[in-house]
Amino acid sequence: MNLKALNPRLHNIIFHTHTVAGIVISFALFVIFYAGAFALFRDELYQWENHRARQVTIQKVDTEEVLSQVKAHYPNFKESGQTRIIYNNESQPYIQFNADLETDDKRNNRIRALINPETWEITDNRKPLTTVGETLYHLHYFDQIPEAGIWISGFFSLFFLFAIVTGVLIHWKNIIRKFYAFSIKKKMKNIWTDAHTMLSIIGLPFQVVYAVTGCLFGLLTLLLAPSVILMFQGSADPIFENIQPQRTMRPGEEAKEAAMVSITNIYDELQKEFPNHTIQSAQTIHYGYEDATLSFRIDDGKGIANDGNLVYSLASGKRIAEILPNDKTYTQTVYNLMTKLHFATYGGILLKMIYFILAMITCFSIISGVMIWKTARDKSNYTDKQKHFHYQVTKVYLAICLGLFPATALLFIANKTIPFSIEDRAFYENAVFFGGWLILILIGLFWNNLKQLNIRYLIIGGISSILIPILNGIVTGDWFFIAFAKAKYIIASIDIFWLLTGVSALWIAHLNHQSKNKTTKHSLEIK
DSSP: OOOOOOOHHHHHHHHHHHHHHHHHHHHHHHHHHHHHHHHTTHHHHHHHHOGGGGGOOOOOOOHHHHHHHHHHHOTTEETTSEEEEEOOOSSOOSEEEEEEEOOSOGGGOEEEEEEOTTTOOEEEOSSOSOOHHHHHHHHTTTTTSTTTHHHHHHHHHHHHHHHHHHHHHHHSTTHHHHHTOOOTTSOHHHHHHHHHHHHHHHTHHHHHHHHHHHHHHHSHHHHHHHHHHHTSTTOOHHHHHHHOGGGGOOOOTTOOBOOOOOHHHHHHHHHHHSTTSEEEEEEEESTTBTTOEEEEEEEOSSSTTOEEEEEEETTTOOEEEEEBTTBOOHHHHHHHHHHHHHHTOSSHHHHHHHHHHHHHHHHHHHHHHHHHHHHTTOSTTSOHHHHHHHHHHHHHHHHHHHHHHHHHHHHHHHHHHSOTTSTTHHHHHHHHHHHHHHHHHHHHTTOOOHHHHHHHHHHHHHHHHHHHHHHHHHHHSOOHHHHHHTTOHHHHHHHHHHHHHHHHHHHHHHHHHHHHHHHHHHHHHHO
């Protein structure tokens, strides 16, 4: 199938802009997709990283009892402030609680706690015991860079969208033919080019979704600024009123104290009204006063537009605002639609697995793009100095990208080797991860052969990956086969994933080593 091609001059312009944009964003984009692939399973990872949570039984929660227990634990808990409760579920058996404190210290005026629904033990979560899922989640939008991280990720997403569009335009004429043209019997440059084209076509819809949604979330403030300033006199409330009405509720300073209706009764009535939906969270504002509001977020976890927000008056129990599942305006649908597409919170665990695979395919496309850039410059029309520069840039990029694989395995290992009794345990987990990643990058810079660099990272990552299920079994007693027999499928699946990943990495490293030896032997025979 041959489509109309671009004229040669336009093709060359777009080709070079695609190459420049791709090489500039490649290593950062790799980190975003690799960390983001694991961040999809942030909730599922929690039980694996915190073995204490595995013993908690999922059960219905009495919201008033939650508020009562928190009040007993935190005497200065500000009930009239903004309180958010995220109800427990199969992945996260603890209740997550966020609220205001009445304190003069502005830095510590919020409660962030985990509540055991069986024992009502409350744990301060401002310094969490575990951080595997959270670390990778925050890394995928560079939150470790203060203030500017999410902006940087947003601009990288914007450039990624540009690279996708220009890439499609470059290959438009023969896009179908090139999809079937991949062969390992070609020259190295052609192998990298065909692999890059084929895998990019496979992941194209997925990549477009993430380029658009990543740009939206990273640059949302910038995108909304003109509307807020020009149309709404500097207030974002009219925008959020349509998509998240609970965010525009403001407590009145002159409101009087009043009796509150039962939150549990409203919860039960809502569950009867939407029996196929899960009530995910509740938020109260100005509790105890006549203008107090309660909002619930519901979702069935399957449909892409099956979520909703319902807001009640706590003084009367009447519903005062609503965004109903499958009955939304365009404005109400778009933002939540983007959120679901980005975080794969629809379609269940199978969809997350598909997203994970597509994210890894995208990572390979990024690496192959770097290798195309490098091999295309191993020509006689480039000076030795230019070739050396291209080689060094490629080596730095590969060290950053490929070093992330064993570094991630080190994060999981640190989670099982650092005792729970150590204060600021999450800090040490992060130190092992980021410190280990930095060391791996620096070591990689001393390996002058790119194939050798790849093989060694695979070996280190493969061995580290195999250690993960072994250490989990030793420390917790939940060996993957025991966990599977006890129907702890999430725990077993994570261990099996790392075991298969480790074996696959070592096998690929072995094949690459054999290929390297054959190439060396062939070169010696020619000489």
